[in-house]
Amino acid sequence: MNQQPSPLFEKHQPLLLKAIEALHARTYFAAFPEQPAPAVYGETADADGQARFKNRLGKKFEELKQPQALHWGGQEESPYTQEPLGIAYPLFSVDSLVENAGQAFHSWRKISVPERAALLMESLDRVKERFFEIAYATMHTTGQGFMMAFQASGPHAADRALEAIAAGYEELNRFPADALWDKPMGKYNLHMHKTWQAVPKGISVVVGCSTFPTWNSVTGIYGSLITGNPTIVKPHPGAILPIAIIVAEIQQVLAAHQLDPLVCQLAVDTYDQMITKELVMHPDVKLIDFTGNSAFGSYLESIPGKSVFTEKTGVNSVILDSVDDVDKVTANLAFSVSLYSGQMCTAPQNFYIPEGGIDAPGGKISFDDFAQKLVAQISGLADNPKAGPYVLGAIQNKKTSARVMEAEKLPGKVLLRSRHLENPQFKNARTATPIVLEVDASHKEVFSQELFGPIALLVKTKSTDESIALAQKMAREYGAISCGAYTTQSSVREKIADAMGLAATPVSFNLTGGIYMNQNAAFSDFHVTGGNPSGNASFTNGEYINRRFTWVGHREPAPAG
């Protein structure tokens, strides 16, 4: 094996080392600028990206290096136009996908770790050139507003991918490739030459979701690839294009370096013929990454002999105890509820407010006053023509729209009705402003479930202690990915930190201004902890990487020294 670093590795090594450092420092680090500024990405990048996206509509997606398609198909639909995108992707049988991956495995696992890292980083550089195209693809599959679509599917996803590469590189270099074991035996020494290899587990399948088609998938894809596993990417049938572009770029880099592009394959399916279950159940598939509903995610976790990484659903809470400035607090929470119409896995749902009100510098703010202020902020944001339509975006799935309508019938008091919000750019956009309901703490059946979409429940509790206990209970029993808390009391803060820590839920305390509990930064915030029912994996802790391979050590006597 050639141990000289390749020019490709030398090109990427400085950033790789910075990324590894950032992984440990957990301070701010971003390799891909999040602002879609012409100064950064080029004057024509936005227009070019939009044109490339529009030019795809109604055509075959022919960028993949996956020959011999069985059929072509695709059923994506824009939540903004409610019309089909008409893009057709190559479709393959599960057996041929797995067979291809099995063949590609034997070349990919023999590529050195530095070279794998360099190839994967090279693909991210290429993806960067297509952030705008990916952004429009994301808008018109997920319903995200442009800014979120750009950031989440572009730079933030690329940062998360780089994080996985960095974590993988570190983990794969954790133990030496070989060592001399030199044991004193009294009159002589026993010498053994030992070697260790990080053996990849095998074929990896990454199952995507409809709302964050790149951000939630790239960590699994790059995490599996850096550790030597061939990877089959199974996007949600409703959100294919964004990740298809990334897979195509990975294949381009592989082919450009005379490697088998089928190391990373796209496995598209359609609503009428879903292949996920057949694919993940294939005996040769050893790794499964899944983002989606809890029932299927939990089923996957129970399959014997497979390493499974899930992000499922959860019930995110906000605990309101005491505030410095109630207007800033409600403004911040209104934005969190409205952002992408509550379709983020980190969006808050249950707001626990004591019946006696919330402490504030000017005296108690009653439950009703707080509710009224929050409702006013939510309405104000939606009604602001410069912000509302862009912050809320569109509703990805018709079922979510229906759920929002149904929510009016929940046993509680409707404080704010959901309504359609006109989008100035897309008159057919499927939209829904947040519904806000007041629910009594005794109605646990109402708030003990994820109500995905723009649905906020204000739960009246006896006290902050009850609020904390409920937030902890929900997280432990039903999962939670985020938690917000507002308190000016350090003892209450400690109590919340401890209770939610035990429920493996990160807490954002006292957020106001331009930062929100929904947000999650690569290299700093672990996404999902893996310690409650919302998922068994975390971007990117050691476990996220080291469950993708096994250390195998061979040994042989060495000449006595």
Next chain:
Amino acid sequence: MNQQPSPLFEKHQPLLLKAIEALHARTYFAAFPEQPAPAVYGETADADGQARFKNRLGKKFEELKQPQALHWGGQEESPYTQEPLGIAYPLFSVDSLVENAGQAFHSWRKISVPERAALLMESLDRVKERFFEIAYATMHTTGQGFMMAFQASGPHAADRALEAIAAGYEELNRFPADALWDKPMGKYNLHMHKTWQAVPKGISVVVGCSTFPTWNSVTGIYGSLITGNPTIVKPHPGAILPIAIIVAEIQQVLAAHQLDPLVCQLAVDTYDQMITKELVMHPDVKLIDFTGNSAFGSYLESIPGKSVFTEKTGVNSVILDSVDDVDKVTANLAFSVSLYSGQMCTAPQNFYIPEGGIDAPGGKISFDDFAQKLVAQISGLADNPKAGPYVLGAIQNKKTSARVMEAEKLPGKVLLRSRHLENPQFKNARTATPIVLEVDASHKEVFSQELFGPIALLVKTKSTDESIALAQKMAREYGAISCGAYTTQSSVREKIADAMGLAATPVSFNLTGGIYMNQNAAFSDFHVTGGNPSGNASFTNGEYINRRFTWVGHREPAPAG
């Protein structure tokens, strides 16, 4: 929290740092001397230990700091005397064990990581003073010979425990306790103060086995304790005393430092009322370590919501291709087969020998010649009065004796019959010398299972390629913990290394002289890889530790800088 290192931590820090270094260097390292030499352990240590052991027989084991026993009981029996030890241990209900652990959790998880490490290392220092007593306890529960009983249950187990402490200490310090996240936003910077805690998963249950009651349990016990989890130790009802002494010493250290001794509890059961299933199924139990049969181990792995670490059964192979010195090779293998009468999880079972024979400097050695030499070496070792009885030890379980007798009826040719071996010290010892059978490669049903005990199958294959394919298939489908291989050809060596690597099985190549494929060294050899059906865990890789806790990060705006 007091951030000053305690005197106890200062005492143990130098060894802890050395152990962490050793974990990465993977060269020879041992903190506890393996020779039971008077110069190391004291002139009277052996006699004192033996006396302490004998003095326990027929009495209550009253060292545990676990009050309010429901009953007292114990059914251990010496494989050397085939008589009950008569030691009674306190018995508790599952509910009270779990409740105690739940209470102890809240103090233990708040102890700082350095302090936890120091307390646990202190317990190992105390255990060291009792290595001889533990050795006799191990002999008379497992049937191991004295030397193995001393080494495996004493210094080697303590080294493995130290390895788990070191790995835990490192993993828990992998990310900072806090950081300032300082994001440039153009005209200003966003500042967030972030904190991270490694939150223990909860109550841990470590289920022991009858053959290695301390070695196979201490990694789970110390691995769970260092990561902040209260631990319930459930020994095999046939091998309690060795681990009871260790639990007692952990409790002594905890009590001496004004900590709740119930952080680590012993949960004894009896054959007529086994509590393992009820214990591990308790909803508050979050971590399970298990050594034992595959059926129950696989069942445990499938329980949702629990982190499970298993060592199950496997089919270990030896691939014979070519040798330099056939006498040295057969002598080495004969020892491996005989050591503790094949009752090690790393003992070889299937020997793949090409029908055309084995290459050697003097020409081919035929299958029959090789078989005859191996049989002669096995008989010679058993018949050597200075070695045989001590190397073979006794048979722990009557079922193993029966299995060895039954093996004569397997479809194959018996090359060497098993027989009783007189033990000069214990005339009632339950013993059995190895049985050797010749089996054709077509009779897969015979060798596709673990035949636990002194049973060696010589499988006649078409070629070394078939031998490799069979060894790989067995490991992949039925699991394997070790593999031996003999070849003088580098291309064959590479083929074996690659094939068995893919089956996640470590290979010992060309062992002769005083080192055996059964042996496994702390800080250097990973025990079980976790990558095949023989188990899902590995002593001590990162995963062995980081699946015992979750990283939880809280955050709060910091004043702008």
